[in-house]
Amino acid sequence: xxxxxxxxxxxxxxxxxxxxxxxxxxxxxxxxxxxxxxxxxxxxxxxxxxxxxxxxxxxxxxxxxxxxxxxxxxxxxxxxxxxxxxxxxxxxxxxxxxxxxxxxxxxxxxxxxxxxxxxxxxxxxxxxxxxxxxxxxxxxxxxxxxxxxxxxxxxxxxxxxxxxxxxxxxxxxxxxxxxxxxxxxxxxxxxxxxxxxxxxxxxxxxxxxxxxxxxxxxxxxxxxxxxxxxxxxxxxxxxxxxxxxxxxxxxxxxxxxxxxxxxxxxxxxxxxxxxxxxxxxxxxxxxxxxxxxxxxxxxxxxxxxxxxxxxxxxxxxxxxxxxxxxxxxxxx
Numbered sequence: 001x002x003x004x005x006x007x008x009x010x011x012x013x014x015x016x017x018x019x020x021x022x023x024x025x026x027x028x029x030x031x032x033x034x035x036x037x038x039x040x041x042x043x044x045x046x047x048x049x050x051x052x053x054x055x056x057x058x059x060x061x062x063x064x065x066x067x068x069x070x071x072x073x074x075x076x077x078x079x080x081x082x083x084x085x086x087x088x089x090x091x092x093x094x095x096x097x098x099x100x101x102x103x104x105x106x107x108x109x110x111x112x113x114x115x116x117x118x119x120x121x122x123x124x125x126x127x128x129x130x131x132x133x134x135x136x137x138x139x140x141x142x143x144x145x146x147x148x149x150x151x152x153x154x155x156x157x158x159x160x161x162x163x164x165x166x167x168x169x170x171x172x173x174x175x176x177x178x179x180x181x182x183x184x185x186x187x188x189x190x191x192x193x194x195x196x197x198x199x200x201x202x203x204x205x206x207x208x209x210x211x212x213x214x215x216x217x218x219x220x221x222x223x224x225x226x227x228x229x230x231x232x233x234x235x236x237x238x239x240x241x242x243x244x245x246x247x248x249x250x251x252x253x254x255x256x257x258x259x260x261x262x263x264x265x266x267x268x269x270x271x272x273x274x275x276x277x278x279x280x281x282x283x284x285x286x287x288x289x290x291x292x293x294x295x296x297x298x299x300x301x302x303x304x305x306x307x308x309x310x311x312x313x314x315x316x317x318x319x320x321x322x323x324x325x326x327x328x329x330x331x332x
Contacts, residue, residue: 001160002034004057006050008075009065011041016136017065017101020129020149024061024099027153040074047077048195051086059095059160060123062114066102071110079117085195091122097156098128107132119171126159127152209278232262233273235296239327240271249319252281255289266326283319287311298329 005025009015025035036057040047054060064075082091098114100107111130118125129152133139158164186194243266251264263277285302291310294300301324305311313320 001058002036002056003028003059003061004053005035005037005061005063006040006075006078007037007063008040008072008078009063011039014136015065015101016133016139017063017099019140020099020101021063023146023149024153027150028157031157033157040078044074046199047074048081048085048198050078051082051195052192054082054086054094055090057094059097059156061097061099062118063099064110066100066104066107066110068104069106071113081195082121085191086121087191088122094123095156095160096123096125097152098125098130100128100130102132116171119169120175122172122175124166126156212276212278235329236264236273236327237271239329241326241328243269243326245269247322249282249322250277250279251283251285251323253292254284254286255292256286257288281315283313283315283323285311285313285320296329
């Protein structure tokens with residue numbers, strides 16, 4: 001038999017939740033139960049992959065420390081991941097004991113939140129431990145508290161060992177008839193694979209950039225760019241004189257009076273210009289369409305407009321100064 005403990009606190013020395021977890025672990029091990037602890041604060045970047053660990057368990061303990069309000073962001077993130085990526089068939093057989101230790105008001109509400117969340121996931125909650133702790137040293141040395149922890153842990157073990165059936169709950173009916181994930185219909189294996197992709201920041205960033213690039217391509221194919229935007233980009237492309245092969249920069253020109261954006265990317269001597277381009281902007285320029293047209297008409301350049309206060313800029317100012325060298329608006 002195996003029990004997984006998911007701890008959603010911050011690991012502080014004065015957090016009596018850790019004392020309770022350690023006590024519960026010792027009692028379960030005496031009952032020959034294998035216990036695996038998952039500290040969510042140590043796994044912030046891989047919480048979405050943790051639902052697959054539920055398949056190895058017969059029971060679950062959700063333990064959190066209430067410092068000001070609610071069950072905490074890490075525990076909420078874990079429960080969200082169970083809903084999105086967990087195998088619902090596996091969740092339905094799992095018993096869950098909540099542990100909520102509070103240093104402020106609201107421990108009962110937090111315990112109810114954990115119980116309701118587990119019921120909506122399809123699991124079976126059992127009686128847990130919920131307490132307000134003002135002095136953690138007094139709490140941890142109180143023999144009555146120790147006996148209470150022992151009784152609750154033994155009850156949790158009996159529920160798992162005897163496979164006690166839970167009484168019917170309206171939460172189960174709500175889950176079946178109302179609550180439905182909006183995601184694609186995936187197999188448990190596909191959900192686990194998706195959770196691993198979601199935890200990979202580099203993969204997610206690349207996917208977002210690819211989606212933005214595809215969206216921009218299809219906008220162009222469907223003719224969704226305005227004629228004025230297309231004219232600006234056409235003039236910019238025509239005026240481009242080239243850049244050295246080492247220059248890489250993404251500019252965003254925001255026309256404040258028309259709420260239009262023009263992106264210019266210079267990369268290895270090549271130019272891209274469009275209303276949207278993926279990537280991190282190196283220089284953001286804000287100006288009116290009238291000032292921008294005066295620059296296109298070669299009446300002034302970007303540097304002169306900046307010095308005159310006709311535009312504002314953020315980012316790498318060396319790249320801003322280089323922008324004037326890329327274009328010749330007198331070019332036929």
